[in-house]
Amino acid sequence: MTLELDGKMYPTDPEGFLVDPEEWSEDLxxxxxxxxxxxxxxxxxxxIYILREYYAQYAIAPPIRILIRHMGKKxxxxxxxxxxxxxxxxxxxxKQACRYAxxxxxxxxx
Amino acid sequence: xxxxxxxxxxxNVSPKIKERxxxxxxxxxxxxxxxxxxxxxxxxxxxxxxLGEIADxxxxxxxxxxxxxxxxxxxxxxxxxxxxxxxxxxPVARQDLIRGVYRRYHTLSGQLFPRFVGAVDLxxxxxxxxxxxxxxxxxxxxxxxxxxxxxxxxxxTMAGRSILDAVGLKQKYIHAVLxxxxxxxxxxxxxxxxxxxxxxxxxxxxxxxxxxxVRFPLDEPNAEVLLVVPSADLYTEPxxxxxxxxxxxxxxxGIRWTMATEASEAANxxxxxxxxxxxxDIAERILTTAQNLGAGQIVIGECGHAWRVAxxxxxxxxxxxxxxxxxxxxxxxxCEYTHGLITEGRVRLDRTVHDSKVxxxxxxxxxxxxxKMGDQPRDIYRIPRELLKAACENFVDMAPDTICxxxxxxxxxxxxxxxxxxxxxxxxxxxxxxxxxxxxEKYGVTHxxxxxxICKSQFRTVxxxxxxxxxxxxxxxxxxxxxxxxx
Numbered sequence: 001m002t003l004e005l006d007g008k009m010y011p012t013d014p015e016g017f018l019v020d021p022e023e024w025s026e027d028l029x030x031x032x033x034x035x036x037x038x039x040x041x042x043x044x045x046x047x048i049y050i051l052r053e054y055y056a057q058y059a060i061a062p063p064i065r066i067l068i069r070h071m072g073k074k075x076x077x078x079x080x081x082x083x084x085x086x087x088x089x090x091x092x093x094x095k096q097a098c099r100y101a102x103x104x105x106x107x108x109x110x
Numbered sequence: 111x112x113x114x115x116x117x118x119x120x121x122n123v124s125p126k127i128k129e130r131x132x133x134x135x136x137x138x139x140x141x142x143x144x145x146x147x148x149x150x151x152x153x154x155x156x157x158x159x160x161l162g163e164i165a166d167x168x169x170x171x172x173x174x175x176x177x178x179x180x181x182x183x184x185x186x187x188x189x190x191x192x193x194x195x196x197x198x199x200x201p202v203a204r205q206d207l208i209r210g211v212y213r214r215y216h217t218l219s220g221q222l223f224p225r226f227v228g229a230v231d232l233x234x235x236x237x238x239x240x241x242x243x244x245x246x247x248x249x250x251x252x253x254x255x256x257x258x259x260x261x262x263x264x265x266x267t268m269a270g271r272s273i274l275d276a277v278g279l280k281q282k283y284i285h286a287v288l289x290x291x292x293x294x295x296x297x298x299x300x301x302x303x304x305x306x307x308x309x310x311x312x313x314x315x316x317x318x319x320x321x322x323x324v325r326f327p328l329d330e331p332n333a334e335v336l337l338v339v340p341s342a343d344l345y346t347e348p349x350x351x352x353x354x355x356x357x358x359x360x361x362x363x364g365i366r367w368t369m370a371t372e373a374s375e376a377a378n379x380x381x382x383x384x385x386x387x388x389x390x391d392i393a394e395r396i397l398t399t400a401q402n403l404g405a406g407q408i409v410i411g412e413c414g415h416a417w418r419v420a421x422x423x424x425x426x427x428x429x430x431x432x433x434x435x436x437x438x439x440x441x442x443x444x445c446e447y448t449h450g451l452i453t454e455g456r457v458r459l460d461r462t463v464h465d466s467k468v469x470x471x472x473x474x475x476x477x478x479x480x481x482k483m484g485d486q487p488r489d490i491y492r493i494p495r496e497l498l499k500a501a502c503e504n505f506v507d508m509a510p511d512t513i514c515x516x517x518x519x520x521x522x523x524x525x526x527x528x529x530x531x532x533x534x535x536x537x538x539x540x541x542x543x544x545x546x547x548x549x550x551e552k553y554g555v556t557h558x559x560x561x562x563x564i565c566k567s568q569f570r571t572v573x574x575x576x577x578x579x580x581x582x583x584x585x586x587x588x589x590x591x592x593x594x595x596x597x
Binding site: 001013014015057058059060063064065066069082094095106107108109110 | 138144145283286287290296297298299300301303304307308311312315340341342344345346347349350377413527528529530563564567
């Protein structure tokens with residue numbers, strides 16, 4: 001499967017995750033969100049960049065509690081909880097946020 | 111429709127037969143267009159030979175294929191059949207997918223008079239059915255409880271999957287997990303620094319919440335306890351709250367415990383593909399780490415098949431017995447361990463914190479039907495319930511035909527916890543969810559505790575499909591941890 005943006009084709013797996021995380025761009029994230037009828041606000045971008053920074057360091061998306069703690073540091077305590085995270089990404093941080101952030105989907109007993 | 115009917119009736123009745131209702135429920139494979147799977151050259155000969163090898167080396171498997179008399183006792187016992195109405199999800203029909211081929215190529219009667227003995231040729235269409243319906247079995251073994259011959263469909267499924275692996279159909283999810291665990295040491299692929307960072311963060315979180323410095327030690331030598339949890343316990347909710355609960359109990363009881371980077375995974379997906387070499391490699395990692403760290407005791411966390419493998423397979427996995435590991439005592443389940451601490455009065459629980467809750471317990475299939483706890487018969491069912499009752503005044507059980515040895519699988523076990531199988535998972539969860547709905551209606555149950563990472567993730571995903579909240583599913587040690595009086 002592929003994702004098309006500005007005439008260029010980006011290979012994805014059947015679930016829409018980029019095959020090559022290096023190809024990620026903000027425009028690709030916007031395109032994925034648009035296809036899901038989701039508009040990316042400032043808090044979405046904070047989450048996406050937290051995911052990308054963590055991934056760059058640890059080669060995996062952050063555990064949910066770590067993501068929430070980082071969100072709290074950037075956005076304030078009232079937004080540091082998992083219901084808010086699910087409000088931003090109704091399909092869940094693993095399935096939706098990681099995809100927008102160009103990360104592979106975490107796999108395991110989760 | 112059958113799922114809908116059951117839903118309305120809120121009970122588990124045998125559904126109307128719907129031929130091939132779940133034929134679209136096929137997992138991704140590592141090969142083929144859009145991961146649909148591609149057979150290797152010479153697949154037929156390879157499959158037939160491998161089937162023969164397994165039948166020759168695994169006496170149980172051959173016995174299971176030979177002894178079925180088609181009595182029908184198993185037909186309405188599988189949660190996937192109850193949820194889908196697809197007759198190929200009747201355990202006997204699932205076994206027959208393999209049995210017919212075994213008869214055709216590996217029995218005299220099947221070679222001479224195939225049509226009289228239900229022997230069938232191995233065709234690409236049949237392989238398609240294998241690759242679909244062998245991944246609609248969670249190897250939960252409920253059917254085997256009701257089979258008068260004790261035929262264990264899980265063994266047949268495992269054998270069939272290992273044949274699929276050999277002909278190029280490696281299921282993507284299971285093999286991604288196996289790659290992670292062999293390469294990095296845990297199913298998720300969390301490297302050492304990520305584990306250390308996570309534990310440090312949990313320590314901060316608990317201190318902020320409670321004002322007490324509850325430690326989450328990593329790689330500490332000579333600990334009394336090496337706690338080996340499924341890596342999901344570090345990663346996601348509600349699993350992580352179970353790990354926090356364990357840490358609080360250890361802290362309060364004054365146990366010197368540790369987790370280990372090299373043993374950061376309790377789960378053993380080797381079981382799901384029916385491959386002993388995967389299984390023993392994963393097990394050996396834990397045993398070697400315990401030995402290197404000089405740990406007194408291996409305690410296995412809340413993970414169903416981890417406990418099944420540790421409790422029932424470790425001793426038989428290694429050709430020379432437990433050679434090299436003899437000095438390590440038998441592994442202990444976290445519930446046995448904390449039950450001991452609470453019974454001895456080393457940890458005090460304040461039950462009032464759970465006064466607004468009514469809790470029930472989901473027996474995880476691999477624990478309830480594949481392992482043991484304690485030294486008395488049925489301790490495996492008694493111990494988790496006693497723990498919950500020690501922490502919460504209001505405990506009720508679900509219907510007797512859905513708990514203990516009769517428990518229904520969550521619907522996501524056995525390597526099915528992957529998004530492309532969501533229809534299979536939601537349907538397969540229906541018998542358990544109906545039993546849960548009954549106790550919600552009757553007793554006002556608010557929470558269901560579980561002791562398996564897969565069960566917890568599965569329920570968190572599927573409960574909303576039944577109009578129930580994701581918060582209903584909790585870790586057993588979360589209930590305990592919240593009630594621990596810390597000082």
